Amino acid sequence: xxxxxxxxxxxxxxxxxxxxxxxxxxxxxxxxxxxLRIKENNQIHSNxxxxxxxxxxxxxxxxxxxxxxxxxxAKKVExxxxxxxxVVKLAGSPVKPEHEYVAKKGLFASLFVMxxxxxxxxxxxxxx
Amino acid sequence: MxxxxxxxxxxxxxxxxxxxxxxxxxxxxxxxxxxxxxxKIASDQYKTFICLLPKRGVIYDRNKKELAVSINLxxxxxxxxxxxxxxxxxxxxxxxxxxxxxxxxxxxxxKKRFAWxxxxxxxxxxxxxxxxxxxxxxxxxxxxxxxxxxxxxxHIIGFVGLDDKGLEGVELMYDRFLxxxxxxxxxxxxxxxxxxxxxxxxxxxxxxxxxxILTIDSVVQAFAExxxxxxxxxxxxxxxxxxxxxxxxxxxxxLANSPSYDPGDINSSPAEARRNRAICDFFEPGSSFxxxxxxxxxxxxxxxxxxELFCENGEFKWGRHTYHDHTPHGWxxxxxxxxxxxNIGTMKSAVKLGKTGLYRYAKRFGFGEKTGIAxxxxxxxxxxxxRTWSKLSVCSISMGQEVAATAIxxxxxxxxxxxxxxxxKPRIIDSIQDKTGSVIKKFEREKMHRVIxxxxxxxxxxxxxxxxxxxxxxxxxxxxxxxxGKTGTAQKVESNGTYSHSKFTASFVGFLPYNDPMFTVVxxxxxxxPQYYGGTVCAPVFKKVTEQMMRYYKIEPAS
Numbered sequence: 093x094x095x096x097x098x099x100x101x102x103x104x105x106x107x108x109x110x111x112x113x114x115x116x117x118x119x120x121x122x123x124x125x126x127x128l129r130i131k132e133n134n135q136i137h138s139n140x141x142x143x144x145x146x147x148x149x150x151x152x153x154x155x156x157x158x159x160x161x162x163x164x165x166a167k168k169v170e171x172x173x174x175x176x177x178x179v180v181k182l183a184g185s186p187v188k189p190e191h192e193y194v195a196k197k198g199l200f201a202s203l204f205v206m207x208x209x210x211x212x213x214x215x216x217x218x219x220x
Numbered sequence: 221m222x223x224x225x226x227x228x229x230x231x232x233x234x235x236x237x238x239x240x241x242x243x244x245x246x247x248x249x250x251x252x253x254x255x256x257x258x259x260k261i262a263s264d265q266y267k268t269f270i271c272l273l274p275k276r277g278v279i280y281d282r283n284k285k286e287l288a289v290s291i292n293l294x295x296x297x298x299x300x301x302x303x304x305x306x307x308x309x310x311x312x313x314x315x316x317x318x319x320x321x322x323x324x325x326x327x328x329x330x331k332k333r334f335a336w337x338x339x340x341x342x343x344x345x346x347x348x349x350x351x352x353x354x355x356x357x358x359x360x361x362x363x364x365x366x367x368x369x370x371x372x373x374x375h376i377i378g379f380v381g382l383d384d385k386g387l388e389g390v391e392l393m394y395d396r397f398l399x400x401x402x403x404x405x406x407x408x409x410x411x412x413x414x415x416x417x418x419x420x421x422x423x424x425x426x427x428x429x430x431x432x433i434l435t436i437d438s439v440v441q442a443f444a445e446x447x448x449x450x451x452x453x454x455x456x457x458x459x460x461x462x463x464x465x466x467x468x469x470x471x472x473x474x475l476a477n478s479p480s481y482d483p484g485d486i487n488s489s490p491a492e493a494r495r496n497r498a499i500c501d502f503f504e505p506g507s508s509f510x511x512x513x514x515x516x517x518x519x520x521x522x523x524x525x526x527x528e529l530f531c532e533n534g535e536f537k538w539g540r541h542t543y544h545d546h547t548p549h550g551w552x553x554x555x556x557x558x559x560x561x562x563n564i565g566t567m568k569s570a571v572k573l574g575k576t577g578l579y580r581y582a583k584r585f586g587f588g589e590k591t592g593i594a595x596x597x598x599x600x601x602x603x604x605x606x607r608t609w610s611k612l613s614v615c616s617i618s619m620g621q622e623v624a625a626t627a628i629x630x631x632x633x634x635x636x637x638x639x640x641x642x643x644x645k646p647r648i649i650d651s652i653q654d655k656t657g658s659v660i661k662k663f664e665r666e667k668m669h670r671v672i673x674x675x676x677x678x679x680x681x682x683x684x685x686x687x688x689x690x691x692x693x694x695x696x697x698x699x700x701x702x703x704x705g706k707t708g709t710a711q712k713v714e715s716n717g718t719y720s721h722s723k724f725t726a727s728f729v730g731f732l733p734y735n736d737p738m739f740t741v742v743x744x745x746x747x748x749x750p751q752y753y754g755g756t757v758c759a760p761v762f763k764k765v766t767e768q769m770m771r772y773y774k775i776e777p778a779s
Contacts, residue, residue: 099229127417142292142361146343149291152368158442159370175771 266408270415274400276363276384277429279377279391281438282471282650288367288377288391288483290384294346294359296337300328302356309354313337316348339382340364365391367484373441375496376434376475376595376648379483388483388494390432390649393596397652397661400429430660433650435471440464443768444474448743451761452478455748461498463631464765465740467638467731469665470647472593473739475628499593502601502624503725503746506710507561507692507754509620511634511729514558514683516581517569519676525555525683529565536564541612543567555683559691561707563619570618575606578614584671585633586643587625593646594663601625620710621719631742634705634729637684638737641677643668685734688759696730696759698766700777704737705730705762707754712747723747728758732766733778741765 153159250258279288296317303309306328314321317338327335338345340362349357365380378389386395403426408419448462457478464474477497481489495501517523534548545562557565570578582588588603602624609617616622625633628646636643645666652661672680684704687693692707708727711719726745731737743758743765751757770777 095226099226099233102233123418124416127419131415131417138361143343145289145291146293149289149366149368152286152289153370156369156372157439158372158445159368161442161446162370172768 266410266416267421268407268409268415270405270407272403272405272424272426273363274402274426275428276365276380276400277398277431279398280431280433281373281436281441282434282473283437284433285438286368287373287434287438288365290363290365292361293340293342293364295339295362296341296346296349296357296359298328298335298337299333299356299358300330300335301333303328303354309357312352312354313349313357316352317341317345365484367482369438370484371480371482372438372445373434373436373476374481374483375477375494375498376436377483378596379486389496389595390434393594394432394649394652398429398432401427403427428655431653431655433653435473435647435650436475437473439772440765440769441474441476443765443772445476445480447761447764447768448476449478449480451743451745451748451757455745455751455757457745457748457757459497459501459746461501461627461742461744462761462765463498463627463740463742464769465631465635465646465742467635467644467737467740470632470635470644471650471665472646472648475648496595496597497744497746498627499591499595499598500626501746502599502626502629503744504621504623504710504713505625505630505727506620506708506725507563508630508706508708508727508729509623509625510558510561510566510618511637511680511684511706512582512585512587513566513570513573513578513618514554515585515637515672515676515680516577517554517573518679519581519672520573520577522572522577523554523569525679526553528553529557529562529568531557531562531564534564536567538567538615539611541615543615555686558683558706559686561687561692567615567618570614575609575614578617579603579606579609581671582617582623584643584669585636586629587623587633591626591628591632591646593628594649598628599626601629620708627742627744630727630729630744631740634731634742635740636671637677637680638731638740639677640674641670641672643671681731681734681737684730688730692753692755693728693730693759695755696728696762698732698763698770700779701732701766701770701775702734702778703730703732703762703766704734705759707759709752709754724752726752726754726757728754728762730759730762738775739766739769 276290278286278290281287296313298309300306307325310321310325310328313319313324317324319338324337327337337357341349346359349359363384365384367374367377374389376389378391378393379387380391381387384399386392386398391398403424405423406421407423408416408421410416444462444464448460451457452460460478462474462476463472465472475498477495479489479493481493486494518525523529528551530551531545531549533550534545536543543563545564547560549556549560549562549565552560552562552565554565554569556562557569582603588601590598590600592598604613604622606613609622613622632643632646645668647663647665649663651659651663654660681704684706685702687706688696688703693705696703696705706729708725708729710725710727711721712723712725714720714723724747726748728743729740731740741762743761745757748757
């Protein structure tokens with residue numbers, strides 16, 4: 093009877109140790125999996141940062157005045173800063189309208205007014 | 221029941237104990253006998269160093285516009301042993317990457333575990349290769365240096381090699397600041413040789429490179445490059461240089477050469493185009509050097525600007541040599557000798573000054589010495605010691621022969637006159653900053669020695685204004701801004717040592733406004749054809765560049 097009790101104790105102890113060992117292994121596997129997931133996310137983040145840098149470079153390239161000028165010159169379009177003699181200011185010229193211009197014109201008129209849509213965004217440089 | 225089970229369990233336990241004992245003995249044997257070599261094998265297998273590359277610093281212009289940036293691009297590599305159908309893979313890769321199929325196939329058939337297929341490919345090509353899903357073909361990120369403005373300021377910025385190491389210009393000169401420091405991580409890897417995250421033993425993060433802020437203004441640089449290039453093409457020149465400088469601070473606002481090159485694609489242009497002529501090429505300045513002679517003559521009170529000299533009606537024999545003027549003149553006040561660029565008048569004044577005086581002032585103006593500009597490859601030109609001069613040397617040197625200078629030396633010399641007689645050292649880099657924006661190295665503006673007195677500088681400025689108003693430099697006139705300057709047309713030396721009658725170096729050195737100069741501009745054209753006079757080919761470039769600069773800086777013309 094006493095020997096049986098000892099045997100059960102040994103078996104129970106073995107089970108316990110095995111359980112703890114398995115729990116430890118499981119924990120390590122979870123850590124590993126989490127690490128892998130973090131690494132994958134970091135990789136995605138790093139890829140996106142790299143892509144962003146490439147996009148910013150493309151934007152810089154596109155808005156570079158030197159490149160724009162080269163392209164225009166290739167098409168034989170020559171632009172320059174207008175001299176004072178090339179700008180005519182009329183005495184009765186209306187004041188340049190502000191942004192509410194479109195709204196004031198009404199819905200029908202706004203369909204034919206390019207003002208707001210054609211204006212450059214003031215945040216265009218915030219890309220970099 | 222228990223009596224039946226107990227002996228069996230006991231047997232199992234004994235068996236287990238026996239096995240455990242066996243394992244313990246084996247463990248003891250391994251631990252005591254073969255621990256070190258086995259531990260080393262295991263360590264080599266799973267521990268690894270991973271190199272962490274830093275980001276190369278950015279190069280900005282004075283307004284913080286990016287001139288050189290780094291991006292990461294994918295490079296395609298293959299493990300040829302993993303690719304089963306090599307001809308098919310080569311055909312597919314060739315289509316996606318636009319590379320010769322035979323070249324790829326050659327790489328794939330070699331018996332090795334690693335072969336580059338294409339380095340630093342574009343996003344589109346990377347996507348195209350990914351879509352192919354070829355086993356054994358993979359990617360690795362590599363940094364690539366790119367230049368958003370293509371050719372703009374290429375001779376200043378320089379370029380880097382495939383390994384991201386600076387090879388020219390600022391990229392080379394300040395490579396140690398730009399490149400940053402490589403970091404590393406000591407970690408473990410799994411059976412598939414992947415890094416096991418969360419098991420880093422030690423990590424030193426990479427230190428990104430520092431940013432460099434140049435003194436150039438990319439807009440002025442674009443003006444200068446465009447006008448120089450137009451003149452270079454129009455006059456079929458061999459080469460050309462332009463330097464735009466702030467004469468008070470020494471800041472170089474633009475420095476350009478023709479022909480030029482694209483630093484992002486250096487193989488598309490010859491090595492000749494990559495030379496920074498403004499600092500690496502020296503030439504005889506010709507009449508532009510008369511500024512130095514006149515400054516010395518006036519400073520030493522050898523003559524006053526109103527003293528008259530007889531210009532021998534255009535022909536003068538000195539020793540065995542006969543000197544000529546482009547246009548014959550009789551008696552001329554000294555200021556008109558410079559205005560009309562009379563060789564005879566200038567050499568007569570130089571003879572009165574003496575060779576030691578001429579040499580001393582040429583030295584003070586910086587000739588025969590490097591300016592110290594922070595760009596690689598600067599040469600010091602030629603200014604021989606008077607001991608080695610011949611009897612005719614004083615005449616020749618006074619009008620810019622037997623002396624050789626670079627465009628940057630001329631810019632510094634003429635800036636000394638614009639800067640009330642003080643020589644200024646040219647400055648092309650403003651500062652070096654780390655990623656947080658803290659300045660780690662500031663290139664201070666250096667005011668150097670006095671070359672001539674303020675009064676003489678003022679007199680010379682007045683004389684040079686006359687050159688543009690009525691003299692040889694009329695094409696440089698910019699209405700309302702009162703430029704001053706000096707033209708130069710120097711005969712080139714033939715291979716047999718004689719002066720050529722068909723090859724010339726044309727130049728114009730000037731500043732504006734003459735009474736309170738803001739900008740110095742030097743324009744050089746090497747061997748322009750068919751016109752070759754400095755006043756005809758270089759002065760208009762000065763005019764066009766300065767006109768645009770005035771509008772750009774919103775400087776109103778004086779009435």
